[in-house]
Amino acid sequence: MPRIALVTCRPGPEIAVDRDLPVLVRALREAGAEADAVFWDGEQADWGGYDLAVLRSTWDYSWRAAEFLEWAERCGKVTRLANPAEVVRWNADKRYLGDLAEAGVPVVPTRYLAPGDGADGLPVDHEYVVKPTSGAGARFAARYTPDEHDTAVRQLARMHAEGFTAMVQPYVKGIDVxxxxxxxxxxxxxxxxxxxxxxxxxxxxxxxxxxxxxxxxxxxxxxxxxxxxxxxxxxxxxxxxxxxxxxxxxxxxxxxxxxxxxxxxxxxxxxxxxxxxxxxxxxxxxxxxx
Ligand SMILES: Nc1ncnc2c1ncn2[C@@H]1O[C@H](COP(=O)(O)OP(=O)(O)OP(=O)(O)O)[C@@H](O)[C@H]1O
Ligand SMILES: [Mg+2]
Known part of the structure; x- marks a missing residue:
């Protein structure tokens, strides 16, 4: 009987409920597996006792990224982690869009502004989006017209003060269509x-x-x-x-x-x-x- 951990996070006011999780636990059990939902930061979890740990809904990780990536590395050493820790590390930082662009994949054009880079060069002739390189659920994301420059600068300052790197993209109008x-x-x-x-x-x-x-x-x-x-x-x-x-x-x-x-x-x-x-x-x- 394969032993499978579906990895999730503790419930909290800012955490959405993972509706896929109970469905998958039940379906895996019906298929003859042993399946548990396990908190990624649970102290009691015995990751080595599972044949596979599947990341399911670790939806608090973007504001604890360093801790989470360390955990993923540790977990991946004692069991098979899916997706693997090195994929998770690459994907946890949206600077991966730059890697995709370099590989010739069409991506939304993106500029990155890290803490210390300031806020120069925000677009003056089109609407744009400012969002973090490690976010989920549109947290810390907003769109601005050139008129709203000062508000965008305040968002950047707040993000930089909290250690986030910001991404600036044109607002993709096609999304409204x-x-x-x-x-x-x-x-x-x-x-x-x-x-x-x-x-x-x-x-x-x-x-x-x-x-x-x-x-x-x-x-x-x-x-x-x-x-x-x-x-x-x-x-x-x-x-x-x-x-x-x-x-x-x-x-x-x-x-x-x-x-x-x-x-x-x-x-x-x-x-x-x-x-x-x-x-x-x-x-x-x-x-x-x-
Ligand atoms: N450049 C853009 N143009 C238009 N809309 C955008 C742009 N960037 C982000 N958005 C809107 O904001 C939403 C959240 O952005 P994005 O998916 O990049 O961040 P996220 O926080 O990782 O989201 P999630 O994990 O919930 O998908 C998108 O689903 C989209 O509706
Ligand atoms: Mg998204």
Whole structure:
């Protein structure tokens, strides 16, 4: 009987409930595995006692990144961790978009402003987004018109004071028309896809809570979306070791899909929208545990 840990985090006021977790625990048990939901920072957890630890919903990690990455490294030494610690380390910092761009993958154009870099050169002729390089749930993300320069500078100052590196991107207008598509891969092939509406409304303060998945619905990916997603995945270091991946795409000015985010740490699978995917996830997890 394979022993599988589905790794999550402690509930808290800022933490969304992982609806995929109980579904997967139950389905793995029904398939004959021993499956536990385990807190990544739990002191009692015996990681070496599992055949496989699958990162499921460690949704507090972006504000404890150093601690989490150290844990992932330790965990990966005593059991098989999926995705592997080195993939997690690479993906935990959105500077990976620069690596993808260098590999020729179409991405949302991005500038990085680290603490100490100041706030010079914010766009003056188009709307833009400021967000952290290690974020989730649109935390600390906001959009600005050139008129709102001073507010953007205040956000940058606050982020820099808290040690965050900021990303500056053009506001991708296509998202208001065709939304954002999330293509989910599991066990090396497409699992399912979803689409959601735009998250950032004009004038919403960066520190306000956002609705993370407005209007989420199932989506059939286009050939162009599949092609970009596959190119992005091929550019991931240790790509052959991925158990799962989510590629988020938006349409650029040319109408072609661009990578907004590549989520290789703890993707929400939205299984309640895609109930037919549960067994395929279970099969891929069991195969990885062998
Ligand atoms: N350049 C952009 N143009 C338009 N909208 C953007 C842009 N960047 C971010 N957004 C909006 O903000 C949301 C959150 O941004 P992003 O996905 O990069 O960060 P995140 O915090 O990692 O999100 P999550 O983990 O919840 O997907 C996106 O889903 C999108 O709606
Ligand atoms: Mg996102």
């Amino acid at each position: 065709s939304g954002e598509r999330a293509l989910q891969f599991y066990g090396g092939r497409l699992l399912h896809a979803s689409r959601k509406g735009a998250v950032l409304s004009p004038g919403t303060p960066y520190d306000e809570r956002k609705v993370a998945h407005p209007g989420l619905e199932p989506w059939t990916p286009t050939p162009a979306e599949l092609a970009v997603a596959e190119r992005a995945l091929a550019a991931v270091p240790h790509a052959s070791e991925l158990l799962y991946a989510r590629v988020d795409l938006v349409d650029g000015e040319d109408g072609q899909p661009r990578v907004m985010e590549l989520e290789l740490v703890e993707p929400n699978l939205f299984l309640s929208l895609h109930t037919g995917s549960v067994l395929r996830v279970v099969e891929a997890i069991l195969a990885a545990a062998e």
